[in-house]
Amino acid sequence: QQQVKQSPQSLIVQKGGISIINCAYENTAFDYFPWYQQFPGKGPALLIAIRPDVSEKKEGRFTISFNKSAKQFSLHIMDSQPGDSATYFCAASGGSEKLVFGKGTKLTVNP
């Protein structure tokens, strides 16, 4: 049972464009929704996270949008740069429970 569904599997964007990655979850007990960024040969690193008491969180060019009623959240990367090319994972957890990850999105930003 996949508790967090992530799409698309891969994404190609031109430099300066907007990258959008979507995730949907099933467990209404989830209360923490992080996004991780992974460069080739490296471990994933926390990029940005949100809790369901807010609908949006922005850090620089990265924004999480959260829709509690639809049980969906998304990552928006504004003004995408070639250096943003990486694999992005959404995840979710509730309380002290383990993080559940989406299957990842490989983002390529063309110069």
Added chain:
Amino acid sequence: NAGVTQTPKFQVLKTGQSMTLQCAQDMNHEYMSWYRQDPGMGLRLIHYSVGAGITDQGEVPNGYNVSRSTTEDFPLRLLSAAPSQTSVYFCASRDRNEQFFGPGTRLTVL
């Protein structure tokens, strides 16, 4: 503060061999976990621990053993390696919110 460290970085095994992947963290986190990453499969949880002496199974535990004798260390043991265990393995430790990953071990089983 080294964060989460893993050794070795690369390993090649023959089918049936055993080995231990080492993981250590210096952040005094109670929660540690092991994932494997395969193309198109994302990060799948193998085993996790909520503190010294306490471990539990994740999504794909078969073929792997863990123990947690100290807060710092969380080794992953492959008792009899199989080609299906060829993967990249990540150890992670977690405080209340953020989970920190190690740099990974790339394992090939021939």
